[in-house]
Amino acid sequence: MKHIVFFSGGIGSFGVAYRLVFDYKIPREDIILLFTDTKMEDEGLYRFLDDATKFLGTPLTYIADGRTLGEYSFDVRFLGIAG
Secondary structure: OOEEEEOOOOHHHHHHHHHHHHHOOOOHHHEEEEEEOOOOOOHHHHHHHHHHHHHHOOOEEEEOOOOOHHHHHHHOOOOOOOO
16 A cells, blocks of 8 residues: 655655554655645755655655746736735
């Protein structure tokens, strides 16, 4: 069974991944750490994601369509986040 963790770079998602690896002993190949990149994140987040996935021994899967939230909002004509 695959376990997908929406890995935001916050303490909550890291805690879930940590428990899967170290407490529940889920095989690392059965864990998917999924990061949805907004292209507006602080550089420190990307550094944390890299360090955390090395520590956990589980690769990071990330998805993005290349637009920032502001660009997406403009494209779909949604008045929301500027950027």
